[in-house]
Amino acid sequence: MHTLLECELDLELVLAPGQSVPVPARLGYRTDDPYAVHITFHIDCAQSVHWTFARELLIEGVFRACGNGDVRLWPAKTRGRSVVLIALSSPNGDALLEAPAAPVSAWLERTLRLVPPGGESGRLGIDDGLTELLASSPRDGE
16 A cells, blocks of 8 residues: 655745745655655646655755756745745756745645655565566476
């Protein structure tokens, strides 16, 4: 059985210094995909946008700058509040988003209680799949 943890929150899409617009988003974590976090933007629209990246990257990004390429994260203070900045790059353009640090951190803690660091591979069912595969294959010499 797999578990899904979700958290809906409003991010801020930074348009320019001091200018932003709210973007409804949903964070998702599934125990059947234990290394990844999923984020969906514009959850109330027909044209939602989905991104998937490493849970470890988001965990690190709450504390220090990390990532390169398509996803970069770092903690910051904006208008007196703690945020996690998320920079996303794609062939369609770039976006800088501010996520409130407290609910992101609380949600991450829930994912870590569900699947502790280092326990991800046990959730993939690889050992069970290999055991089943090897049990059903003919043995040499039989």
